[in-house]
Each structure stands twice: as structure tokens, then as C-alpha cells.
Amino acid sequence: MPRQKIDNLVFELTEACNQRCRFCYNYWRDGSSPIPAPDPRLCRRTLRKLLSQVSVGTISFSGGEPMTMPNVTDLALMCRFKGCGVNLLTNGTLLTEDHIRNFKEIGIGAIQIPLLSADPAVHDYLTCLTGSWEKAVKALRAVTALNPGHAYAVLVMTKVNAPGIPDTLELLADCGVRGVMVNRFNLGGQGLLHRDELVLDRAGLRQAFADVDAFAATHSGMRFTSGVCTPMCLIMPSEFRHIQFTFCSTDFNRRPVAVNFRGDVRFCNHSPKVLGNIYQRNISDILADPAATEYYNAVPEHCRDCRFLHPCNGGCRAASEQVYGTFAAIDPVLD
Numbered sequence: 001m002p003r004q005k006i007d008n009l010v011f012e013l014t015e016a017c018n019q020r021c022r023f024c025y026n027y028w029r030d031g032s033s034p035i036p037a038p039d040p041r042l043c044r045r046t047l048r049k050l051l052s053q054v055s056v057g058t059i060s061f062s063g064g065e066p067m068t069m070p071n072v073t074d075l076a077l078m079c080r081f082k083g084c085g086v087n088l089l090t091n092g093t094l095l096t097e098d099h100i101r102n103f104k105e106i107g108i109g110a111i112q113i114p115l116l117s118a119d120p121a122v123h124d125y126l127t128c129l130t131g132s133w134e135k136a137v138k139a140l141r142a143v144t145a146l147n148p149g150h151a152y153a154v155l156v157m158t159k160v161n162a163p164g165i166p167d168t169l170e171l172l173a174d175c176g177v178r179g180v181m182v183n184r185f186n187l188g189g190q191g192l193l194h195r196d197e198l199v200l201d202r203a204g205l206r207q208a209f210a211d212v213d214a215f216a217a218t219h220s221g222m223r224f225t226s227g228v229c230t231p232m233c234l235i236m237p238s239e240f241r242h243i244q245f246t247f248c249s250t251d252f253n254r255r256p257v258a259v260n261f262r263g264d265v266r267f268c269n270h271s272p273k274v275l276g277n278i279y280q281r282n283i284s285d286i287l288a289d290p291a292a293t294e295y296y297n298a299v300p301e302h303c304r305d306c307r308f309l310h311p312c313n314g315g316c317r318a319a320s321e322q323v324y325g326t327f328a329a330i331d332p333v334l335d
């Protein structure tokens with residue numbers, strides 16, 4: 001029988017990370033339990049199991065920090081042999097020129113690295129790792145030099161770094177980056193502990209997107225994408241014409257599913273709810289379970305009659321799960 005195809009999948013190689021970003025949405029980073037060390041053997045076994053169950057179009061290596069995994073290149077190669085595209089979502093601090101050359105050799109697609117400010121002190125404050133700015137900038141420059149066209153930056157927009165957005169974008173342009181994800185801070189994980197310090201209010205968020213839009217209007221060689229779905233009653237995409245806004249679908253065929261190194265399957269990488277484990281059931285059966293479909297089809301009361309329900313869908317409701325424990329509530333950013 002032909003294997004089911006999943007177009008986009010986020011594979012979390014480990015929960016471990018060398019940074020402790022104040023904005024990190026990883027649900028296991030809420031301070032409630034210790035984080036286990038990377039487990040290369042289990043990770044390899046799970047990836048092999050996953051790729052035996054489904055065919056994947058593009059797999060994004062994430063974490064935690066995927067570069068803490070010593071066999072990350074071998075894992076990427078395993079995916080490439082199975083015909084998958086591979087992207088790497090890394091904080092860049094552990095990425096060496098040898099890694100970049102090896103990744104180029106095996107045909108890795110995007111290498112996505114966060115750069116939060118042009119001011120090293122602001123970046124390091126947000127990552128809680130002294131020296132991380134210097135390493136992230138070095139990594140971005142190395143990717144653009146050694147594998148042009150494959151460097152992507154992530155700018156998480158918070159109250160702390162928003163005033164410096166124009167300078168940060170100038171630095172990214174200078175690094176040779178052509179694609180930037182401009183993501184609003186999304187509630188979850190470690191970020192819940194820093195909510196008051198980080199969440200931009202409506203005016204602040206609008207200003208942040210306006211700054212990006214103005215920069216994008218004069219830099220036609222760069223692409224800007226808002227990768228965290230934002231309620232349209234908060235930010236109306238049509239007002240920021242130079243930014244591409246993306247929205248999640250509740251349809252598993254039209255959005256990335258998350259699987260971690262233990263084989264746990266989740267709605268997406270922001271969602272804490274485990275739908276099943278691939279060592280117990282085939283991932284196709286987990287995703288086709290009517291109980292999961294019913295759970296994700298819930299529409300928040302607030303949005304029921306809204307004309308923007310499609311595509312807005314109530315914003316990021318994985319954040320609702322992290323804050324309220326339910327997918328049926330509206331995105332907590334509207335609180």
C-alpha cells in the first residue's frame with residue numbers, strides 16, 4: 001500500500017537547548033520539569049520509524065536546539081535518501097562552517113536563524129546567553145557566503161526589541177539575508193513567565209509591522225513573512241502590503257504536523273497536546289482519528305459569526321491551548 005504523504009512536518013530532535021530565550025514557546029520550557037539531554041540513538045530510531053510510515057515532502061529539524069544533536073548531519077542525510085527536503089531551524093550558536101558545507105553537500109534547504117536586534121546586549125538579554133548575538137550574526141554571514149540563498153532570519157517581535165526593528169533589518173540586509181520571518185511573540189512555554197515584559201500591545205504591534213512594511217517597501221530583494229498567525233481583528237494584513245501573512249489551517253494536509261524524538265505526534269510545534277505516539281499507532285491513523293478532527297474543528301464563540309473566520313481561524317489557538325488548556329478559545333493575544 002502506498003505510504004500517506006505529509007507535505008510539511010516539524011521534527012523535534014531534542015528538547016535540550018543551550019539558550020533559554022525569554023520568548024521560547026516550547027511547552028516543556030515552563031520551568032516545571034528538568035529537560036533531558038539529547039538522545040541521538042532514540043532520535044535516529046524514531047526518525048527511521050516515522051519515514052517508514054509516511055512520505056514527507058519537507059521536514060524541518062527543530063527542537064530545542066537541533067545542533068546539540070551530534071548526529072544531526074546523519075539524520076538529515078537519512079531524510080534526503082528518503083527523498084525529503086530538509087530545513088534547519090537553529091539558533092546558530094553551534095553552527096560551524098563545516099556543518100554548513102556538509103549541509104550544502106547533502107542538499108539542505110533553508111537554514112533559519114533568529115536575530116533579535118542589531119544591539120548585542122538586547123539579543124543576548126532575550127536569549128539569556130552572553131555572546132549569542134555574535135555567534136548568530138557570524139552564522140548568518142557564513143550561510144550567505146557558503147550557501148547563498150539558503151539563509152533565513154527570524155525576528156521575534158517583543159516589547160523589548162521592537163524599538164530597534166529598523167536597525168535589525170538593516171543588519172540582516174547587510175548579512176546578505178533575503179528572507180525574514182517577522183513573528184510576533186506568541187504566548188507559551190518560557191514566554192508565559194515573561195508575558196508582561198514581552199507582549200506588545202495593539203499599538204506597539206501595529207508599529208512593529210509598520211516598521212517592517214516600510215523597510216520591505218524599499219528592499220524589494222528581500223521577502224518578509226509573518227509566520228505566527230495573528231487575529232485579523234488585531235492586525236489586518238491588507239494594511240501591510242509588503243509582508244506576506246500566513247494562517248494555519250486545522251486541516252492536517254495543509255499545515256505542519258509536529259513529531260518529537262520520542263515519536264509523540266502533535267497538531268503543530270506550538271501545541272502541547274499529544275495526539276498519539278508512532279510506536280503505538282501509525283501516524284496516518286493518529287491524524288485520521290475522528291476525535292482529533294472534532295477537537296480541532298471547534299470554533300471559538302467570539303469568532304462564530306466573524307466574516308474573517310476563514311482564513312483567520314481565531315489566531316494561534318495552540319497558544320490558547322498553552323494558556324487556557326483548550327483549542328476552543330480565542331488566541332490569548334486578544335486578552
Ligand code: SF4
Nearest residue numbers: 017019021024064091
Ligand atoms: S526559542 Fe529556540 S533557541 Fe531559544 S530557548 Fe527555545 S528552543 Fe532554544
Ligand code: SF4
Nearest residue numbers: 231233303306312314
Ligand atoms: S475569526 Fe476571531 S480572531 Fe479572527 S478576526 Fe474574526 S473575531 Fe478576530
